Amino acid sequence: MKRPARVKVTFRLSSEVSSQLADYARRKRVSQGSVVEAALASHLSPDGADRLEAALSRRLDRLSRQNDQLQRHLTISNETLALFIRFWLTATPPLPDSHQAAAQAKGRERFEAFVETLGRRLAKGRTFADEVVRDLPGDDGGADPA
Known part of the structure; x- marks a missing residue:
């Protein structure tokens, strides 16, 4: 040739x-x-702009789906924390001053156990948000019904 x-x-x-x-x-x-x-x-190339637009569109779609998933997980996290705080503030009576030191020591011990458990779960790739989504009745894992 x-x-x-x-x-x-x-x-x-x-x-x-x-x-x-x-x-x-x-x-x-x-x-x-x-x-x-x-x-x-x-x-x-006459179709260069179309190829670029299609590639950008695919990338934006993927980013949009990732953003939606992050937003869903953030909403679950915020609601979980808010419900826990409300429950804790409602159900926990104030401690007398004589019990403060023992309660703080027990709190530190429990917090260390919590951080250790959290580290193990994250290392295994298990997340609470995924569990919540999986356990919701009638939920299809995040698709927006609207």
């Missing part, structure tokens, strides 16, 4: 772009000219 005629073109690049071009060509083991030619061909 006959190679198309080649035309010499001279242009200037910033030192930063020139350095990036040289590094990229060296890593890919191709000439800088072929990198520039491929980039220009892609940029000037």
Whole structure:
């Protein structure tokens, strides 16, 4: 097959772009000219904009789904904490001053056990938010019914 005629073109690049071009060509083991030619061909291609838009759209969709999941987990966490605080404040009577030191020591002990248990659960990849979502009756794992 006959190679198309080649035309010499001279242009200037910033030192930063020139350095990036040289590094990229060296890593890919191709000439800088072929990198520039491929980039220009892609940029000037009539369907290049459509491909770029489709790729960006897929990425935005994925980010949107991840954001929705994070929002759901954050909502569960906030509601869990709020319910716990309300319950604790309602159900826990104030301690007399004579019991404060013992209660604080027991609190430290329980908190250390809590942190240890939390570390083990997170290391195993188990999360409370996933358990809550899984245990909700009639919940399909996060799909928005609206």
